[in-house]
Amino acid sequence: MKSRRAVQGKLVANAAVLDLIDLCLTDRATPDQWKTLSQIIVDQPEVRDCFAAQAIASARLSMIAGFEEGPQPTPASRPLAEEPPSPNSLWRKRFPPIRFQVSRGAIATLAIAVALICMGYGLLVGYQHWLSSSGPTPHLASGPVPPAVRIFGIDGMTEPRELHAARVFELPSGSYQAETSSGARIQLTGPIRVRVESPLKWRLFYGKLVADVPTEGYGFTIQTDQARVIDLGTRFGVAVDRRGDTQVVVYEGKVELTSGRQQQVMTEGDAFAIPTAGQLDPLEFTDANAFLEATDIPPSVIGQVRHNGAPHHATYQIVRAGFQEDALAYTDRVHQWNGVLSSGLPPALIGLDYVRMANDWKYDELDSLRDDLEITYEFTRPAVAYLLVDERLSKPTWLRRDFVDTGWIIGLDKGSHRDPETRSDYELGQAKGAGASIDVLLRVWRVVLPEGGELKVGPIGNQKDDWVVPCLVARPI
Known part of the structure; x- marks a missing residue:
């Protein structure tokens, strides 16, 4: 007979994880907390065992409490008037029910099984609910939500800056220290821009960091445009x-490096540069201090933009790593980019470079809407470009030929505008955050430029009444 593996009841050392387990087992957790605990359980076997042990203990306590209540007392007297017997009662008199004798041990086993199944189902439902409805700001439950990261040394502050998941932080030149709720200790060198996807996953847009990851943080991941680095118990730099x-440099232990279709397990002393996804160029090993020397912000993947719009209208801006909720869409409007649903913008677009156009390019020299607008973009390196096109415009041949429809829809919150020359005046409300005050829908089209170079867009037609100039978002390959 095979012996079953006993669930160990050893507590994990991370207090934040213990708080999460307590909130989830007492049904006080938010979707964000369910998601965080789900990821930690998958990545860390010791947390999974701890959660299972505490779940079993909770089920047993509930069962014991139920047994101690004992049978309920019978009524002292009968009602004054009895109701006539029902057909069901007559049936029970003729055919008395069969009674089964069930041991308390069997009841306890069944209760524990049902409790674990219900908690597992609750974990799954909570995680699915988070996927469909979570926004960028976590909502507090009856217990505190542990911050995903604490950053020390900002502007001479004695207290750390605390950030929750789904937040972007950007720091100027300088050295900083950070701690994640999963236990990782990280040295940061600015200028640096990072999106905290979760306590175990960061997106690095530019800058330098060295992560020292303990056992509790196993699986800590750094994602860049060209690579993904997964901790396997180590100290490494990205x-x-x-x-x-x-x-990527490994000082102790090992990491898993993935770039394009290539996957490489790096060990102590390994170092690679990844100029393009899938290209791994060996580097000489360097110490942490040399690796963390300050550098400049890398240039945008978008070089410059040319157009045939009227020259007297506003110019454009290339925004480095700035596409996000409520980002300003045009240089001559207060329009803002937003996700259509409360779940927000497509995650693949957040934090990418984009061109802040001039919406007045759609007018000619006589301030009439034109139908021959053409825009040419120059890329400094291989790139993936996303073109956001007003759904009210027709889909020209060049768009369907050169681009692929991603199926994503982006929202535009217009706000108010007044222009005495074009007479495009309107007064609209404007809200903060995703899923609110959406006035225009734009479809996202994708094109891959393996050599970089030029991308021509147009001619762009018009609807004779109102439309917005397409926006371009891009990332390096």
């Missing part, structure tokens, strides 16, 4: 330098 190249 940088996006002034050229936009990703560099």
